[in-house]
Amino acid sequence: MAAPMELFCWSGGWGLPSVDLDSLAVLTxxxxxxxxxxxxxxxxxxxxxxxxxxALRTSNGEVISVPHKIITHLRKEKYNADYDLSARQGADTLAFMSLLEEKLLPVLVHTFWIDTKNYVEVTRKWYAEAMPFPLNFFLPGRMQRQYMERLELLSGEHMPEDEEELEKEPQGCWPGMGLYREARECLTLLSQRLGSQKFFFGDAPASLDAFVFSYLALLLQAKLPSGKLQAHLRGLHNLCAYCTHILSLYFPWDGAEVPPPRQTPAGPETEEEPYRRQNQILSVLAGLAAMVGYALLSGIVSIQRATPARTPGTRALGMAEEEEEE
Incomplete structure:
Protein backbone atom coordinates (compact mmCIF):
# COMPACT_ATOMS: atom_id res chain seq x y z
CA MET A 1 0.00 0.00 0.00
CA ALA A 2 1.38 3.40 -1.04
CA ALA A 3 2.14 5.96 1.63
CA PRO A 4 -0.45 8.73 1.97
CA MET A 5 0.24 12.16 0.54
CA GLU A 6 1.24 14.64 3.22
CA LEU A 7 0.63 18.39 3.10
CA PHE A 8 2.66 20.70 5.32
CA CYS A 9 1.14 24.18 5.66
CA TRP A 10 0.97 27.18 7.97
CA SER A 11 -1.43 26.74 10.86
CA GLY A 12 -4.67 28.65 11.21
CA GLY A 13 -5.81 31.85 12.85
CA TRP A 14 -8.30 34.72 12.46
CA GLY A 15 -11.05 32.13 11.99
CA LEU A 16 -9.27 30.59 8.98
CA PRO A 17 -7.72 27.12 8.51
CA SER A 18 -4.44 28.84 7.57
CA VAL A 19 -3.20 32.43 7.74
CA ASP A 20 -0.93 31.99 4.71
CA LEU A 21 -2.29 32.79 1.25
CA ASP A 22 -0.60 29.90 -0.58
CA SER A 23 -1.34 27.37 2.17
CA LEU A 24 -4.98 28.42 2.24
CA ALA A 25 -5.33 28.05 -1.55
CA VAL A 26 -3.86 24.53 -1.57
CA LEU A 27 -5.90 23.45 1.47
CA THR A 28 -9.10 24.74 -0.13
CA ALA A 55 4.92 21.63 0.80
CA LEU A 56 3.51 18.34 -0.44
CA ARG A 57 5.21 14.99 0.09
CA THR A 58 3.78 12.66 -2.55
CA SER A 59 3.12 8.95 -2.11
CA ASN A 60 6.44 8.34 -3.90
CA GLY A 61 8.37 10.54 -1.45
CA GLU A 62 8.79 13.47 -3.87
CA VAL A 63 8.56 16.92 -2.28
CA ILE A 64 6.73 19.75 -4.12
CA SER A 65 6.76 23.25 -2.65
CA VAL A 66 5.16 25.52 -5.30
CA PRO A 67 1.37 25.91 -4.88
CA HIS A 68 0.55 25.64 -8.59
CA LYS A 69 2.74 22.54 -8.91
CA ILE A 70 1.06 20.98 -5.88
CA ILE A 71 -2.34 21.48 -7.50
CA THR A 72 -1.03 20.12 -10.81
CA HIS A 73 0.15 16.98 -9.01
CA LEU A 74 -3.27 16.54 -7.39
CA ARG A 75 -4.83 16.78 -10.85
CA LYS A 76 -2.50 14.05 -12.11
CA GLU A 77 -3.70 11.92 -9.20
CA LYS A 78 -7.25 12.42 -10.57
CA TYR A 79 -8.30 15.05 -8.04
CA ASN A 80 -9.30 17.66 -10.58
CA ALA A 81 -11.75 20.42 -9.63
CA ASP A 82 -11.79 21.68 -13.24
CA TYR A 83 -12.71 18.37 -14.89
CA ASP A 84 -16.21 19.48 -15.95
CA LEU A 85 -15.29 22.99 -17.12
CA SER A 86 -15.82 23.97 -20.75
CA ALA A 87 -13.07 25.47 -22.91
CA ARG A 88 -14.58 28.92 -22.38
CA GLN A 89 -14.62 28.45 -18.60
CA GLY A 90 -11.00 27.26 -18.72
CA ALA A 91 -10.04 30.45 -20.56
CA ASP A 92 -11.95 32.52 -18.00
CA THR A 93 -10.03 30.76 -15.22
CA LEU A 94 -6.68 31.77 -16.72
CA ALA A 95 -7.88 35.35 -17.24
CA PHE A 96 -9.11 35.78 -13.68
CA MET A 97 -6.02 34.11 -12.22
CA SER A 98 -3.89 36.64 -14.10
CA LEU A 99 -6.10 39.45 -12.81
CA LEU A 100 -5.71 38.27 -9.21
CA GLU A 101 -1.92 38.05 -9.42
CA GLU A 102 -1.54 41.40 -11.18
CA LYS A 103 -4.11 43.56 -9.35
CA LEU A 104 -4.89 41.96 -6.00
CA LEU A 105 -1.75 40.09 -4.92
CA PRO A 106 0.53 43.18 -4.69
CA VAL A 107 -2.00 44.98 -2.49
CA LEU A 108 -2.48 41.95 -0.24
CA VAL A 109 1.29 41.70 0.23
CA HIS A 110 1.45 45.43 0.99
CA THR A 111 -1.52 45.24 3.37
CA PHE A 112 -0.14 42.43 5.54
CA TRP A 113 3.63 42.79 5.24
CA ILE A 114 4.53 46.38 4.30
CA ASP A 115 1.89 48.59 5.91
CA THR A 116 3.49 49.46 9.26
CA LYS A 117 0.36 49.32 11.45
CA ASN A 118 -0.92 46.06 10.00
CA TYR A 119 2.47 44.37 10.09
CA VAL A 120 3.25 45.29 13.71
CA GLU A 121 -0.23 44.81 15.21
CA VAL A 122 -1.51 41.86 13.15
CA THR A 123 0.96 39.99 10.95
CA ARG A 124 4.11 40.03 13.03
CA LYS A 125 2.10 39.59 16.22
CA TRP A 126 0.53 36.36 14.94
CA TYR A 127 3.76 34.85 13.62
CA ALA A 128 5.76 35.86 16.70
CA GLU A 129 3.20 34.24 19.01
CA ALA A 130 2.78 31.11 16.86
CA MET A 131 6.44 30.35 16.12
CA PRO A 132 8.60 28.48 18.61
CA PHE A 133 11.43 30.19 20.45
CA PRO A 134 13.92 31.39 19.21
CA LEU A 135 12.56 31.48 15.61
CA ASN A 136 9.97 34.06 16.61
CA PHE A 137 12.76 36.60 17.21
CA PHE A 138 14.13 36.73 13.68
CA LEU A 139 11.99 34.72 11.24
CA PRO A 140 9.05 37.19 10.91
CA GLY A 141 11.53 39.95 10.01
CA ARG A 142 13.19 37.74 7.43
CA MET A 143 9.79 36.87 5.93
CA GLN A 144 8.94 40.58 5.72
CA ARG A 145 12.16 41.29 3.79
CA GLN A 146 11.35 38.46 1.39
CA TYR A 147 7.87 39.86 0.79
CA MET A 148 9.35 43.34 0.24
CA GLU A 149 11.65 41.93 -2.44
CA ARG A 150 8.72 40.07 -4.00
CA LEU A 151 6.63 43.22 -4.05
CA GLU A 152 9.43 45.29 -5.60
CA LEU A 153 9.67 42.70 -8.38
CA LEU A 154 5.91 42.97 -8.97
CA SER A 155 5.75 46.78 -8.88
CA GLY A 156 9.19 47.71 -10.21
CA GLU A 157 10.10 50.09 -7.38
CA HIS A 158 9.99 50.49 -3.61
CA MET A 159 6.47 51.05 -2.27
CA PRO A 160 5.49 53.39 0.57
CA GLU A 161 5.12 51.65 3.91
CA ASP A 162 1.66 53.00 4.80
CA GLU A 163 -1.66 52.67 3.01
CA GLU A 164 -2.36 56.40 3.43
CA GLU A 165 0.96 57.35 1.81
CA LEU A 166 0.22 54.99 -1.06
CA GLU A 167 -3.17 56.61 -1.61
CA LYS A 168 -1.56 60.09 -1.68
CA GLU A 169 0.98 59.23 -4.39
CA PRO A 170 0.55 61.88 -7.11
CA GLN A 171 -0.20 60.82 -10.65
CA GLY A 172 2.79 59.80 -12.75
CA CYS A 173 5.48 59.81 -10.05
CA TRP A 174 5.57 56.11 -9.31
CA PRO A 175 4.92 53.05 -11.52
CA GLY A 176 2.70 51.45 -8.86
CA MET A 177 0.44 54.47 -8.30
CA GLY A 178 -3.24 53.67 -8.18
CA LEU A 179 -2.58 50.11 -7.03
CA TYR A 180 -5.25 50.26 -4.32
CA ARG A 181 -7.72 51.76 -6.78
CA GLU A 182 -7.07 48.90 -9.21
CA ALA A 183 -7.49 46.38 -6.39
CA ARG A 184 -10.88 47.85 -5.51
CA GLU A 185 -11.90 47.63 -9.17
CA CYS A 186 -10.75 44.01 -9.20
CA LEU A 187 -12.94 43.19 -6.19
CA THR A 188 -15.91 44.91 -7.81
CA LEU A 189 -15.36 42.92 -11.01
CA LEU A 190 -15.23 39.66 -9.03
CA SER A 191 -18.48 40.61 -7.30
CA GLN A 192 -20.18 41.29 -10.63
CA ARG A 193 -18.87 38.03 -12.13
CA LEU A 194 -20.04 35.94 -9.17
CA GLY A 195 -23.48 37.51 -9.02
CA SER A 196 -25.91 35.31 -7.10
CA GLN A 197 -24.13 32.04 -7.90
CA LYS A 198 -22.69 29.78 -5.20
CA PHE A 199 -19.38 29.51 -7.08
CA PHE A 200 -17.89 31.23 -10.10
CA PHE A 201 -18.95 28.48 -12.52
CA GLY A 202 -22.24 27.42 -10.96
CA ASP A 203 -23.04 25.02 -8.14
CA ALA A 204 -19.68 23.21 -7.98
CA PRO A 205 -16.34 24.76 -6.95
CA ALA A 206 -13.36 24.91 -9.31
CA SER A 207 -9.69 25.83 -8.93
CA LEU A 208 -10.54 29.50 -9.49
CA ASP A 209 -12.75 29.40 -6.41
CA ALA A 210 -9.87 28.04 -4.31
CA PHE A 211 -7.64 30.97 -5.23
CA VAL A 212 -10.33 33.66 -5.06
CA PHE A 213 -11.43 32.38 -1.65
CA SER A 214 -7.86 32.41 -0.29
CA TYR A 215 -7.40 36.05 -1.38
CA LEU A 216 -10.78 37.25 -0.11
CA ALA A 217 -10.98 35.29 3.15
CA LEU A 218 -7.56 36.44 4.30
CA LEU A 219 -8.48 40.07 3.67
CA LEU A 220 -11.95 39.67 5.15
CA GLN A 221 -11.12 37.84 8.38
CA ALA A 222 -8.07 39.68 9.73
CA LYS A 223 -8.71 42.57 12.14
CA LEU A 224 -6.67 45.21 10.33
CA PRO A 225 -6.10 48.64 11.90
CA SER A 226 -5.36 49.99 8.41
CA GLY A 227 -7.88 48.45 6.05
CA LYS A 228 -9.50 50.60 3.37
CA LEU A 229 -9.49 47.70 0.91
CA GLN A 230 -11.01 45.49 3.60
CA ALA A 231 -13.81 48.04 4.06
CA HIS A 232 -14.49 47.96 0.31
CA LEU A 233 -14.67 44.15 0.35
CA ARG A 234 -17.09 44.15 3.27
CA GLY A 235 -19.39 46.35 1.21
CA LEU A 236 -19.60 43.65 -1.49
CA HIS A 237 -22.09 41.41 0.28
CA ASN A 238 -22.15 38.54 -2.21
CA LEU A 239 -18.37 38.08 -1.86
CA CYS A 240 -18.67 38.08 1.93
CA ALA A 241 -21.45 35.47 1.76
CA TYR A 242 -19.32 33.47 -0.68
CA CYS A 243 -16.44 33.28 1.83
CA THR A 244 -18.77 32.41 4.71
CA HIS A 245 -20.39 29.65 2.64
CA ILE A 246 -17.03 28.02 1.78
CA LEU A 247 -15.79 28.26 5.37
CA SER A 248 -18.92 26.68 6.83
CA LEU A 249 -19.18 23.98 4.14
CA TYR A 250 -15.57 22.89 3.72
CA PHE A 251 -13.90 24.01 6.96
CA PRO A 252 -16.59 23.59 9.63
CA TRP A 253 -14.05 23.00 12.42
CA ASP A 254 -11.09 24.89 10.97
CA GLY A 255 -12.78 28.17 10.18
CA ALA A 256 -16.40 29.04 10.74
CA GLU A 257 -16.86 27.05 13.92
CA VAL A 258 -14.69 26.25 16.90
CA PRO A 259 -14.43 22.60 17.97
CA PRO A 260 -15.29 21.80 21.59
CA PRO A 261 -12.27 21.89 23.89
CA ARG A 262 -10.62 18.53 24.47
CA GLN A 263 -11.21 17.29 28.00
CA THR A 264 -8.10 16.38 29.94
CA PRO A 265 -8.45 14.20 33.01
CA ALA A 266 -7.78 15.85 36.34
CA GLY A 267 -5.37 14.28 38.78
CA PRO A 268 -1.74 13.19 38.59
CA GLU A 269 0.15 13.99 35.44
CA THR A 270 -0.09 11.49 32.60
CA GLU A 271 2.78 9.44 31.26
CA GLU A 272 3.38 11.96 28.47
CA GLU A 273 3.69 14.91 30.84
CA PRO A 274 7.34 14.29 31.94
CA TYR A 275 8.40 13.97 28.29
CA ARG A 276 6.55 17.15 27.38
CA ARG A 277 8.31 19.05 30.16
CA GLN A 278 11.64 17.54 29.13
CA ASN A 279 11.09 18.73 25.55
CA GLN A 280 10.20 22.21 26.78
CA ILE A 281 13.38 22.39 28.87
CA LEU A 282 15.49 21.17 25.95
CA SER A 283 13.86 23.76 23.65
CA VAL A 284 14.68 26.56 26.09
CA LEU A 285 18.30 25.39 26.44
CA ALA A 286 18.66 25.14 22.66
CA GLY A 287 17.25 28.64 22.27
CA LEU A 288 19.65 30.07 24.84
CA ALA A 289 22.57 28.36 23.15
CA ALA A 290 21.50 29.78 19.78
CA MET A 291 21.23 33.32 21.21
CA VAL A 292 24.63 33.10 22.91
CA GLY A 293 26.20 31.73 19.74
CA TYR A 294 24.67 34.53 17.68
CA ALA A 295 25.93 37.14 20.17
CA LEU A 296 29.47 35.75 20.05
CA LEU A 297 29.56 35.44 16.25
CA SER A 298 28.13 38.89 15.64
CA GLY A 299 30.53 40.57 18.07
CA ILE A 300 27.83 41.73 20.47
CA VAL A 301 29.61 39.82 23.21
CA SER A 302 33.30 39.03 23.22
CA ILE A 303 35.45 37.00 25.56
CA GLN A 304 38.82 38.43 26.53
CA ARG A 305 41.46 36.06 27.81
CA ALA A 306 44.87 36.90 29.12
CA THR A 307 47.46 35.32 26.85
CA PRO A 308 50.28 33.72 28.87
CA ALA A 309 53.83 34.02 27.73
CA ARG A 310 54.58 31.22 25.31
CA THR A 311 57.69 29.20 25.00
CA PRO A 312 58.81 28.18 21.51
CA GLY A 313 57.62 24.66 22.17
CA THR A 314 54.02 25.69 22.71
CA ARG A 315 53.58 27.94 19.66
CA ALA A 316 52.13 25.24 17.45
CA LEU A 317 49.55 24.32 20.10
CA GLY A 318 48.57 27.99 20.49
CA MET A 319 47.90 28.36 16.73
CA ALA A 320 45.73 25.27 16.76
CA GLU A 321 43.63 26.66 19.62
CA GLU A 322 43.09 30.00 17.83
CA GLU A 323 41.91 28.30 14.62
CA GLU A 324 39.47 26.16 16.58
CA GLU A 325 37.98 29.22 18.28
CA GLU A 326 37.41 30.91 14.92
Whole structure:
Protein backbone atom coordinates (compact mmCIF):
# COMPACT_ATOMS: atom_id res chain seq x y z
CA MET A 1 0.00 0.00 0.00
CA ALA A 2 1.38 3.40 -1.04
CA ALA A 3 2.14 5.96 1.63
CA PRO A 4 -0.45 8.73 1.97
CA MET A 5 0.24 12.16 0.54
CA GLU A 6 1.24 14.64 3.22
CA LEU A 7 0.63 18.39 3.10
CA PHE A 8 2.66 20.70 5.32
CA CYS A 9 1.14 24.18 5.66
CA TRP A 10 0.97 27.18 7.97
CA SER A 11 -1.43 26.74 10.86
CA GLY A 12 -4.67 28.65 11.21
CA GLY A 13 -5.81 31.85 12.85
CA TRP A 14 -8.30 34.72 12.46
CA GLY A 15 -11.05 32.13 11.99
CA LEU A 16 -9.27 30.59 8.98
CA PRO A 17 -7.72 27.12 8.51
CA SER A 18 -4.44 28.84 7.57
CA VAL A 19 -3.20 32.43 7.74
CA ASP A 20 -0.93 31.99 4.71
CA LEU A 21 -2.29 32.79 1.25
CA ASP A 22 -0.60 29.90 -0.58
CA SER A 23 -1.34 27.37 2.17
CA LEU A 24 -4.98 28.42 2.24
CA ALA A 25 -5.33 28.05 -1.55
CA VAL A 26 -3.86 24.53 -1.57
CA LEU A 27 -5.90 23.45 1.47
CA THR A 28 -9.10 24.74 -0.13
CA UNK A 29 -8.43 23.01 -3.45
CA UNK A 30 -7.76 19.74 -1.62
CA UNK A 31 -11.06 20.06 0.28
CA UNK A 32 -12.93 20.82 -2.97
CA UNK A 33 -11.61 17.64 -4.63
CA UNK A 34 -11.63 15.36 -1.59
CA UNK A 35 -7.93 14.58 -2.05
CA UNK A 36 -6.80 12.19 0.72
CA UNK A 37 -4.09 14.24 2.39
CA UNK A 38 -2.50 13.89 5.78
CA UNK A 39 -2.34 17.57 6.74
CA UNK A 40 0.32 18.93 9.07
CA UNK A 41 -0.56 22.45 10.21
CA UNK A 42 2.63 23.86 11.66
CA UNK A 43 4.16 27.21 12.57
CA UNK A 44 7.79 26.25 11.98
CA UNK A 45 8.77 26.07 8.28
CA UNK A 46 11.97 24.24 9.23
CA UNK A 47 9.81 21.21 10.06
CA UNK A 48 8.67 21.08 6.43
CA UNK A 49 10.56 18.62 4.17
CA UNK A 50 11.39 21.54 1.83
CA UNK A 51 12.05 24.14 4.53
CA UNK A 52 9.15 26.21 3.16
CA UNK A 53 5.36 26.18 3.45
CA UNK A 54 3.23 24.87 1.87
CA ALA A 55 4.92 21.63 0.80
CA LEU A 56 3.51 18.34 -0.44
CA ARG A 57 5.21 14.99 0.09
CA THR A 58 3.78 12.66 -2.55
CA SER A 59 3.12 8.95 -2.11
CA ASN A 60 6.44 8.34 -3.90
CA GLY A 61 8.37 10.54 -1.45
CA GLU A 62 8.79 13.47 -3.87
CA VAL A 63 8.56 16.92 -2.28
CA ILE A 64 6.73 19.75 -4.12
CA SER A 65 6.76 23.25 -2.65
CA VAL A 66 5.16 25.52 -5.30
CA PRO A 67 1.37 25.91 -4.88
CA HIS A 68 0.55 25.64 -8.59
CA LYS A 69 2.74 22.54 -8.91
CA ILE A 70 1.06 20.98 -5.88
CA ILE A 71 -2.34 21.48 -7.50
CA THR A 72 -1.03 20.12 -10.81
CA HIS A 73 0.15 16.98 -9.01
CA LEU A 74 -3.27 16.54 -7.39
CA ARG A 75 -4.83 16.78 -10.85
CA LYS A 76 -2.50 14.05 -12.11
CA GLU A 77 -3.70 11.92 -9.20
CA LYS A 78 -7.25 12.42 -10.57
CA TYR A 79 -8.30 15.05 -8.04
CA ASN A 80 -9.30 17.66 -10.58
CA ALA A 81 -11.75 20.42 -9.63
CA ASP A 82 -11.79 21.68 -13.24
CA TYR A 83 -12.71 18.37 -14.89
CA ASP A 84 -16.21 19.48 -15.95
CA LEU A 85 -15.29 22.99 -17.12
CA SER A 86 -15.82 23.97 -20.75
CA ALA A 87 -13.07 25.47 -22.91
CA ARG A 88 -14.58 28.92 -22.38
CA GLN A 89 -14.62 28.45 -18.60
CA GLY A 90 -11.00 27.26 -18.72
CA ALA A 91 -10.04 30.45 -20.56
CA ASP A 92 -11.95 32.52 -18.00
CA THR A 93 -10.03 30.76 -15.22
CA LEU A 94 -6.68 31.77 -16.72
CA ALA A 95 -7.88 35.35 -17.24
CA PHE A 96 -9.11 35.78 -13.68
CA MET A 97 -6.02 34.11 -12.22
CA SER A 98 -3.89 36.64 -14.10
CA LEU A 99 -6.10 39.45 -12.81
CA LEU A 100 -5.71 38.27 -9.21
CA GLU A 101 -1.92 38.05 -9.42
CA GLU A 102 -1.54 41.40 -11.18
CA LYS A 103 -4.11 43.56 -9.35
CA LEU A 104 -4.89 41.96 -6.00
CA LEU A 105 -1.75 40.09 -4.92
CA PRO A 106 0.53 43.18 -4.69
CA VAL A 107 -2.00 44.98 -2.49
CA LEU A 108 -2.48 41.95 -0.24
CA VAL A 109 1.29 41.70 0.23
CA HIS A 110 1.45 45.43 0.99
CA THR A 111 -1.52 45.24 3.37
CA PHE A 112 -0.14 42.43 5.54
CA TRP A 113 3.63 42.79 5.24
CA ILE A 114 4.53 46.38 4.30
CA ASP A 115 1.89 48.59 5.91
CA THR A 116 3.49 49.46 9.26
CA LYS A 117 0.36 49.32 11.45
CA ASN A 118 -0.92 46.06 10.00
CA TYR A 119 2.47 44.37 10.09
CA VAL A 120 3.25 45.29 13.71
CA GLU A 121 -0.23 44.81 15.21
CA VAL A 122 -1.51 41.86 13.15
CA THR A 123 0.96 39.99 10.95
CA ARG A 124 4.11 40.03 13.03
CA LYS A 125 2.10 39.59 16.22
CA TRP A 126 0.53 36.36 14.94
CA TYR A 127 3.76 34.85 13.62
CA ALA A 128 5.76 35.86 16.70
CA GLU A 129 3.20 34.24 19.01
CA ALA A 130 2.78 31.11 16.86
CA MET A 131 6.44 30.35 16.12
CA PRO A 132 8.60 28.48 18.61
CA PHE A 133 11.43 30.19 20.45
CA PRO A 134 13.92 31.39 19.21
CA LEU A 135 12.56 31.48 15.61
CA ASN A 136 9.97 34.06 16.61
CA PHE A 137 12.76 36.60 17.21
CA PHE A 138 14.13 36.73 13.68
CA LEU A 139 11.99 34.72 11.24
CA PRO A 140 9.05 37.19 10.91
CA GLY A 141 11.53 39.95 10.01
CA ARG A 142 13.19 37.74 7.43
CA MET A 143 9.79 36.87 5.93
CA GLN A 144 8.94 40.58 5.72
CA ARG A 145 12.16 41.29 3.79
CA GLN A 146 11.35 38.46 1.39
CA TYR A 147 7.87 39.86 0.79
CA MET A 148 9.35 43.34 0.24
CA GLU A 149 11.65 41.93 -2.44
CA ARG A 150 8.72 40.07 -4.00
CA LEU A 151 6.63 43.22 -4.05
CA GLU A 152 9.43 45.29 -5.60
CA LEU A 153 9.67 42.70 -8.38
CA LEU A 154 5.91 42.97 -8.97
CA SER A 155 5.75 46.78 -8.88
CA GLY A 156 9.19 47.71 -10.21
CA GLU A 157 10.10 50.09 -7.38
CA HIS A 158 9.99 50.49 -3.61
CA MET A 159 6.47 51.05 -2.27
CA PRO A 160 5.49 53.39 0.57
CA GLU A 161 5.12 51.65 3.91
CA ASP A 162 1.66 53.00 4.80
CA GLU A 163 -1.66 52.67 3.01
CA GLU A 164 -2.36 56.40 3.43
CA GLU A 165 0.96 57.35 1.81
CA LEU A 166 0.22 54.99 -1.06
CA GLU A 167 -3.17 56.61 -1.61
CA LYS A 168 -1.56 60.09 -1.68
CA GLU A 169 0.98 59.23 -4.39
CA PRO A 170 0.55 61.88 -7.11
CA GLN A 171 -0.20 60.82 -10.65
CA GLY A 172 2.79 59.80 -12.75
CA CYS A 173 5.48 59.81 -10.05
CA TRP A 174 5.57 56.11 -9.31
CA PRO A 175 4.92 53.05 -11.52
CA GLY A 176 2.70 51.45 -8.86
CA MET A 177 0.44 54.47 -8.30
CA GLY A 178 -3.24 53.67 -8.18
CA LEU A 179 -2.58 50.11 -7.03
CA TYR A 180 -5.25 50.26 -4.32
CA ARG A 181 -7.72 51.76 -6.78
CA GLU A 182 -7.07 48.90 -9.21
CA ALA A 183 -7.49 46.38 -6.39
CA ARG A 184 -10.88 47.85 -5.51
CA GLU A 185 -11.90 47.63 -9.17
CA CYS A 186 -10.75 44.01 -9.20
CA LEU A 187 -12.94 43.19 -6.19
CA THR A 188 -15.91 44.91 -7.81
CA LEU A 189 -15.36 42.92 -11.01
CA LEU A 190 -15.23 39.66 -9.03
CA SER A 191 -18.48 40.61 -7.30
CA GLN A 192 -20.18 41.29 -10.63
CA ARG A 193 -18.87 38.03 -12.13
CA LEU A 194 -20.04 35.94 -9.17
CA GLY A 195 -23.48 37.51 -9.02
CA SER A 196 -25.91 35.31 -7.10
CA GLN A 197 -24.13 32.04 -7.90
CA LYS A 198 -22.69 29.78 -5.20
CA PHE A 199 -19.38 29.51 -7.08
CA PHE A 200 -17.89 31.23 -10.10
CA PHE A 201 -18.95 28.48 -12.52
CA GLY A 202 -22.24 27.42 -10.96
CA ASP A 203 -23.04 25.02 -8.14
CA ALA A 204 -19.68 23.21 -7.98
CA PRO A 205 -16.34 24.76 -6.95
CA ALA A 206 -13.36 24.91 -9.31
CA SER A 207 -9.69 25.83 -8.93
CA LEU A 208 -10.54 29.50 -9.49
CA ASP A 209 -12.75 29.40 -6.41
CA ALA A 210 -9.87 28.04 -4.31
CA PHE A 211 -7.64 30.97 -5.23
CA VAL A 212 -10.33 33.66 -5.06
CA PHE A 213 -11.43 32.38 -1.65
CA SER A 214 -7.86 32.41 -0.29
CA TYR A 215 -7.40 36.05 -1.38
CA LEU A 216 -10.78 37.25 -0.11
CA ALA A 217 -10.98 35.29 3.15
CA LEU A 218 -7.56 36.44 4.30
CA LEU A 219 -8.48 40.07 3.67
CA LEU A 220 -11.95 39.67 5.15
CA GLN A 221 -11.12 37.84 8.38
CA ALA A 222 -8.07 39.68 9.73
CA LYS A 223 -8.71 42.57 12.14
CA LEU A 224 -6.67 45.21 10.33
CA PRO A 225 -6.10 48.64 11.90
CA SER A 226 -5.36 49.99 8.41
CA GLY A 227 -7.88 48.45 6.05
CA LYS A 228 -9.50 50.60 3.37
CA LEU A 229 -9.49 47.70 0.91
CA GLN A 230 -11.01 45.49 3.60
CA ALA A 231 -13.81 48.04 4.06
CA HIS A 232 -14.49 47.96 0.31
CA LEU A 233 -14.67 44.15 0.35
CA ARG A 234 -17.09 44.15 3.27
CA GLY A 235 -19.39 46.35 1.21
CA LEU A 236 -19.60 43.65 -1.49
CA HIS A 237 -22.09 41.41 0.28
CA ASN A 238 -22.15 38.54 -2.21
CA LEU A 239 -18.37 38.08 -1.86
CA CYS A 240 -18.67 38.08 1.93
CA ALA A 241 -21.45 35.47 1.76
CA TYR A 242 -19.32 33.47 -0.68
CA CYS A 243 -16.44 33.28 1.83
CA THR A 244 -18.77 32.41 4.71
CA HIS A 245 -20.39 29.65 2.64
CA ILE A 246 -17.03 28.02 1.78
CA LEU A 247 -15.79 28.26 5.37
CA SER A 248 -18.92 26.68 6.83
CA LEU A 249 -19.18 23.98 4.14
CA TYR A 250 -15.57 22.89 3.72
CA PHE A 251 -13.90 24.01 6.96
CA PRO A 252 -16.59 23.59 9.63
CA TRP A 253 -14.05 23.00 12.42
CA ASP A 254 -11.09 24.89 10.97
CA GLY A 255 -12.78 28.17 10.18
CA ALA A 256 -16.40 29.04 10.74
CA GLU A 257 -16.86 27.05 13.92
CA VAL A 258 -14.69 26.25 16.90
CA PRO A 259 -14.43 22.60 17.97
CA PRO A 260 -15.29 21.80 21.59
CA PRO A 261 -12.27 21.89 23.89
CA ARG A 262 -10.62 18.53 24.47
CA GLN A 263 -11.21 17.29 28.00
CA THR A 264 -8.10 16.38 29.94
CA PRO A 265 -8.45 14.20 33.01
CA ALA A 266 -7.78 15.85 36.34
CA GLY A 267 -5.37 14.28 38.78
CA PRO A 268 -1.74 13.19 38.59
CA GLU A 269 0.15 13.99 35.44
CA THR A 270 -0.09 11.49 32.60
CA GLU A 271 2.78 9.44 31.26
CA GLU A 272 3.38 11.96 28.47
CA GLU A 273 3.69 14.91 30.84
CA PRO A 274 7.34 14.29 31.94
CA TYR A 275 8.40 13.97 28.29
CA ARG A 276 6.55 17.15 27.38
CA ARG A 277 8.31 19.05 30.16
CA GLN A 278 11.64 17.54 29.13
CA ASN A 279 11.09 18.73 25.55
CA GLN A 280 10.20 22.21 26.78
CA ILE A 281 13.38 22.39 28.87
CA LEU A 282 15.49 21.17 25.95
CA SER A 283 13.86 23.76 23.65
CA VAL A 284 14.68 26.56 26.09
CA LEU A 285 18.30 25.39 26.44
CA ALA A 286 18.66 25.14 22.66
CA GLY A 287 17.25 28.64 22.27
CA LEU A 288 19.65 30.07 24.84
CA ALA A 289 22.57 28.36 23.15
CA ALA A 290 21.50 29.78 19.78
CA MET A 291 21.23 33.32 21.21
CA VAL A 292 24.63 33.10 22.91
CA GLY A 293 26.20 31.73 19.74
CA TYR A 294 24.67 34.53 17.68
CA ALA A 295 25.93 37.14 20.17
CA LEU A 296 29.47 35.75 20.05
CA LEU A 297 29.56 35.44 16.25
CA SER A 298 28.13 38.89 15.64
CA GLY A 299 30.53 40.57 18.07
CA ILE A 300 27.83 41.73 20.47
CA VAL A 301 29.61 39.82 23.21
CA SER A 302 33.30 39.03 23.22
CA ILE A 303 35.45 37.00 25.56
CA GLN A 304 38.82 38.43 26.53
CA ARG A 305 41.46 36.06 27.81
CA ALA A 306 44.87 36.90 29.12
CA THR A 307 47.46 35.32 26.85
CA PRO A 308 50.28 33.72 28.87
CA ALA A 309 53.83 34.02 27.73
CA ARG A 310 54.58 31.22 25.31
CA THR A 311 57.69 29.20 25.00
CA PRO A 312 58.81 28.18 21.51
CA GLY A 313 57.62 24.66 22.17
CA THR A 314 54.02 25.69 22.71
CA ARG A 315 53.58 27.94 19.66
CA ALA A 316 52.13 25.24 17.45
CA LEU A 317 49.55 24.32 20.10
CA GLY A 318 48.57 27.99 20.49
CA MET A 319 47.90 28.36 16.73
CA ALA A 320 45.73 25.27 16.76
CA GLU A 321 43.63 26.66 19.62
CA GLU A 322 43.09 30.00 17.83
CA GLU A 323 41.91 28.30 14.62
CA GLU A 324 39.47 26.16 16.58
CA GLU A 325 37.98 29.22 18.28
CA GLU A 326 37.41 30.91 14.92
Missing amino acids: YARFTGAPLKVHKISNPWRSPSGTLP
